[in-house]
Amino acid sequence: MKHNTDTPRHDCNLRNALKAIPEPEPRLPSNFTWRTMQSVYTVDLQQKRRRRLAIRIAGIAACSVAAIGAIGLGIWLAAPSVTASMGDLVADIHSATGSTSPVLWATATSALILIGAERLLHYTYSHRKH
Amino acid sequence: MEHTDSHIIAQVLAGHTHHFDTLVERYSRQIFALVVRIADSPEDAEEITHDVFIKAFKHLVRFNGTSSFATWLYRIAYNTAISATRRHRPEIRFSDEQLAAISDTKIDDALDDPTEQRIALLHQALDMLPPDDKALVTLYYMEDHPISEIASITGLTVSNVKIRLMRTRKKLYLLMTRLDET
Numbered sequence: 001m002k003h004n005t006d007t008p009r010h011d012c013n014l015r016n017a018l019k020a021i022p023e024p025e026p027r028l029p030s031n032f033t034w035r036t037m038q039s040v041y042t043v044d045l046q047q048k049r050r051r052r053l054a055i056r057i058a059g060i061a062a063c064s065v066a067a068i069g070a071i072g073l074g075i076w077l078a079a080p081s082v083t084a085s086m087g088d089l090v091a092d093i094h095s096a097t098g099s100t101s102p103v104l105w106a107t108a109t110s111a112l113i114l115i116g117a118e119r120l121l122h123y124t125y126s127h128r129k130h
Numbered sequence: 131m132e133h134t135d136s137h138i139i140a141q142v143l144a145g146h147t148h149h150f151d152t153l154v155e156r157y158s159r160q161i162f163a164l165v166v167r168i169a170d171s172p173e174d175a176e177e178i179t180h181d182v183f184i185k186a187f188k189h190l191v192r193f194n195g196t197s198s199f200a201t202w203l204y205r206i207a208y209n210t211a212i213s214a215t216r217r218h219r220p221e222i223r224f225s226d227e228q229l230a231a232i233s234d235t236k237i238d239d240a241l242d243d244p245t246e247q248r249i250a251l252l253h254q255a256l257d258m259l260p261p262d263d264k265a266l267v268t269l270y271y272m273e274d275h276p277i278s279e280i281a282s283i284t285g286l287t288v289s290n291v292k293i294r295l296m297r298t299r300k301k302l303y304l305l306m307t308r309l310d311e312t
Contacts, residue, residue, distance in 0.1 A: 011271075013241040014299065018271045020244070021253045024172060028162040028179065034151035034187075041184050 063117035135199040161207045167268040168211040168261045182207045204283045215261040229300045237303040255305035263298045
């Protein structure tokens with residue numbers, strides 16, 4: 001046992017009495033090994049990863065909806081004529097090509113916003129981590 | 131041949147994570163012995179000890195060798211056990227006047243030639259201490275850690291550790307007296 005040189009003389013009785021207190025039972029189980037701990041740790045890690053992914057997807061979806069809404073609202077408020085002319089343009093394209101161009105336009109815009117939001121979230125996360 | 135802690139740590143950091151088992155085997159009993167005195171139950175202590183090693187493994191890269199690995203591990207154990215236990219238990223407080231009225235040697239006088247009953251009383255009083263005081267008593271009196279090492283584990287200064295120990299001795303005396311009267 002280590003010899004503790006810090007012990008003031010008036011502490012000896014207390015030290016002896018404290019050492020006479022019986023050890024708490026039960027002791028650490030014999031299967032307390034890194035192997036068993038590591039398996040729990042791996043499961044924890046997987047759960048954390050899944051949770052992080054779910055949060056990321058929810059974040060992207062929320063950002064996208066907010067961004068599309070904000071852009072639409074902004075254009076509508078700032079320049080109703082632009083909204084109208086955009087509507088006309090989309091209608092013209094639709095009538096000229098007879099295709100589903102407006103749907104393609106909307107999809108492409110959403111995809112761009114999604115990618116942007118994802119990159120932004122990714123950057124924010126990795127920046128915070130390091 | 132028994133490898134040193136720093137050799138094992140280097141192995142673990144190099145990717146041979148199974149070597150961490152040697153560190154668990156080497157220190158789990160000591161860490162548990164500290165934690166079980168602070169925690170509310172042996173089951174909690176086991177869980178906290180588990181958390182301590184997981185934290186140590188996760189942050190092993192941050193261990194810079196300024197203290198021994200054991201001290202670093204004790205520091206994690208101390209912080210984890212204190213924060214896990216603190217929220218559970220209401221603290222019995224003593225005023226500065228109450229503590230100042232007690233001489234530092236009072237507890238030692240009360241334990242001169244202690245009977246089993248006095249030791250049981252001391253045990254009860256120890257259980258009533260707040261977790262950080264209990265940790266100090268365990269580290270200093272029961273496990274014989276030097277004050278400088280306790281300071282490193284707890285993050286307190288050496289003089290703060292001494293003052294806290296003095297106050298804890300007085301608290302123990304007051305608690306024992308209170309228990310004796312009931």
